[in-house]
Amino acid sequence: xxxxxxxxxxxxxxxxxxxxxxxxxxxxxxxxxxxxxxxxxxxxxxxxxxxxxxxxxxxxxxxxxxxxxxxxxxxxxxxxxxxxxxxxxxxxxxxxxxxxxxxxxxxxxxxxxxxxxxxxxxxxxxxxxxxxxxxxxxxxxxxxxxxxxxxxxxxxxxxxxxxxxxxxxxxxxxxxxxxxxxxxxxxxxxxxxxxxxxxxxxxxxxxxxxxxxxxxxxxxxxxxxxxxxxxxxxxxxxxxxxxxxxxxxxxxxxxxxxxxxxxxxxxxxxxxxxxxxxxxxxxxxxxxxxxxxxxxxxxxxxxxxxxx
Ligand code: PPE
Numbered sequence: 190x191x192x193x194x195x196x197x198x199x200x201x202x203x204x205x206x207x208x209x210x211x212x213x214x215x216x217x218x219x220x221x222x223x224x225x226x227x228x229x230x231x232x233x234x235x236x237x238x239x240x241x242x243x244x245x246x247x248x249x250x251x252x253x254x255x256x257x258x259x260x261x262x263x264x265x266x267x268x269x270x271x272x273x274x275x276x277x278x279x280x281x282x283x284x285x286x287x288x289x290x291x292x293x294x295x296x297x298x299x300x301x302x303x304x305x306x307x308x309x310x311x312x313x314x315x316x317x318x319x320x321x322x323x324x325x326x327x328x329x330x331x332x333x334x335x336x337x338x339x340x341x342x343x344x345x346x347x348x349x350x351x352x353x354x355x356x357x358x359x360x361x362x363x364x365x366x367x368x369x370x371x372x373x374x375x376x377x378x379x380x381x382x383x384x385x386x387x388x389x390x391x392x393x394x395x396x397x398x399x400x401x402x403x404x405x406x407x408x409x410x411x412x413x414x415x416x417x418x419x420x421x422x423x424x425x426x427x428x429x430x431x432x433x434x435x436x437x438x439x440x441x442x443x444x445x446x447x448x449x450x451x452x453x454x455x456x457x458x459x460x461x462x463x464x465x466x467x468x469x470x471x472x473x474x475x476x477x478x479x480x481x482x483x484x485x486x487x488x489x490x491x492x493x494x495x496x497x
Contacts, residue, residue, distance in 0.1 A: 192313050195279035199271045199310040204278055210309065217292035217304045222351020224291035225253035228385075228447040229272065231312070231496060233282040234484025239493035240276065240286065241447075241482050243269055245410050247288070249348065254290050256347040259306050261290055268308070269494070275310045276496045285315035285448065291350075318385070318448040319369055324475070327455030327466050328369035328444075330383075332433050333359035337373035337381035337405050345405035356384035370444070372436070372457065375404050380431040382406035386444035386452070389415065390435060391463075391470045397435070400428040411445040411478075414492065418477045421488065424470060433457075441468035443475075450482075451475045 198210035218224035229246045231238050247265045254261045263271070272286055289311075292304035319328055335358050338345050343352055355373070363371035363384075372388060373381045380399050382388055387409040390397045396419050401408045416426045436442055441463045442454035451474055453467035467475065481489040 190315070195281065195284070195311075195313050197275060197278040199275045199308075201307055201309075204274060210311070212291075212307075213294035215297065216294050217296060217301065218350065220297070221299065221301070222349065222354070223257060223259075223301050223304075224289055224350040225250060225257060225259065225348055226290070226350060227286070227288045227348060229286040229288070230315075230447055230482065231276050231281070231284050231286060232482045232484070232493075234493060234495075236484065236495060238276060238282045238496045239484060240272060240496060242410050242414065242492050243272060243494045245413075246447075247272070249408070249410070250288055250290065253347040253349060254306075256344040257349060258302065259290060259292070261306055261308060263308055268310075271308075271310050272312075273494075273496045275312050279312050281312065281314060283314065284312045286310065286312045289350075315448065317450065318446070319452050323369060323452055324450070325467070327453035327462075329367075329459075330370055330372050330436075330442075330454050330457045331363040331366055331368040332436075332458055333362055333371040333373045335359045335362065335371075335373060336376045339376050340402065340405040346402065346408060348407060360384045374433060378432060379404050380433065380436060383444045383446070383449075386446035386449045387412040388436075389443050389445065390431065390439040391441035391468060392435075392439055394424065394470070396424050396426040396470070397429045397431060398426070399431055403430065409445055411447055411450065414481065414489075415445050415451065415474055415478060418474055418481065418489075419470075422473055422477065436462070439463060441471045443467075443471045451478045 194207045197204040247268045293307040359371035381404040
């Protein structure tokens, strides 16, 4: 989906015009994938535009930077102000927010330590990641032939740009084969995650999801929100090492992510999952999540930070 430009991008402390937000071709992170990022969403709420779980996303950004030995000059509070200023400058009431911490131009070679750590925040309108239709009818998933990154080779808890080659290869394979999305297994064959989403199964009224640190998946903030919502709706949620057959045999399955939100799985490897559309548990969670991010549920008000 082509990016629609907005007014300003925040770069290292100032808002610059969208067109001026450029870097040199010898920028370190462009060569070695040494950048960390976040994906956050702002939604329209009854009390104005608000950012969903802003602090949690920025804390994860700083943890990702720490895992890559990058010292970020900005605190969570400063980054939160940067995000809110960029959203406000866009005039949008709903947008996707992309903070990026990267190593700038000036040094080359694999030692990143001498490089200048730079920070940017961009926002733009981004509709439903896997399409409106997918939200209603569910997606066709394919188990990828690419295994998920092994936590012994890379710090999989970091949301680092270079690590997304793994997701990108899986996505290309799935899309070229006519599927909507890929799901990756660990090198040991356990269910890990989608290319940009965590995974949940429903079995006997209980929700099951892989233990993220064991399978090398990202610790999703949407997944954490969904766990809370599911428990509040009265469902048990449990972490379990799962096989691809558990996915085939699930009553329901869905993926979660900031960009994707809560998206039902219709089939996996051409095997219908459950009824082949969003089941009752998935629907209940989708509805609550959608209401929570829009400030319609008092119980989850603390998850929203207003943009003035
Ligand atoms: N796993 C991966 C690999 C991942 O990239 C994401 C987010 C998640 C799980 C879910 O995390 P969370 O957003 O905190 O619930 N993927 C981001 C990037 C997507 C992209 O295409 O770029 C996102 O959803 O913003």
